[in-house]
Amino acid sequence: MNQYILLLHEQQNADAGLSPDEMQAVVQRYITWSQNLGQRGLLVSGERLDSHGGQIVRTAGGDMIVSDGPYAETKDIVSGFFIVRADTMAGAAELAKECPHAQRGFPVEVRELPNTG
Numbered sequence: 001m002n003q004y005i006l007l008l009h010e011q012q013n014a015d016a017g018l019s020p021d022e023m024q025a026v027v028q029r030y031i032t033w034s035q036n037l038g039q040r041g042l043l044v045s046g047e048r049l050d051s052h053g054g055q056i057v058r059t060a061g062g063d064m065i066v067s068d069g070p071y072a073e074t075k076d077i078v079s080g081f082f083i084v085r086a087d088t089m090a091g092a093a094e095l096a097k098e099c100p101h102a103q104r105g106f107p108v109e110v111r112e113l114p115n116t117g
Contacts, residue, residue, distance in 0.1 A: 001085040003044055004092035007109040008080040008101045012051065029100040037084060042095065046082035054078075083113070 015023060037043035054077070057066050082099070086092040089112060096108040 001087055003113040004084055004086055005111050005113055006082045006096050007078050009076060009107040009109060010079050012077050033100050042085045044083035048080040049078060
């Protein structure tokens with residue numbers, strides 16, 4: 001099986017309006033989904049990332065530039081990731097469709113990881 005990373009995209013502070021009970025229900029959906037993947041032998045790892053976004057380091061005109069990213073003007077962030085096993089990209093995309101993140105209306109980017117084995 002190949003490995004794929006599911007990158008969870010959303011707007012910064014997308015969950016800010018949720019009550020503590022609503023937030024706990026959201027977290028529980030992710031836990032249940034990832035446990036199900038684990039039981040099926042399809043989960044390699046996954047982590048939630050800090051909601052403050054990150055920074056992008058790039059070269060511009062020979063200078064190293066550090067900026068908020070990836071898109072400072074919209075505050076889009078990668079809020080977490082899962083690494084999953086699937087036979088094909090289509091199979092990984094099917095797993096992404098089951099992800100609570102996609103079901104909440106947020107984008108899930110699916111990328112194949114290089115086979116180093």
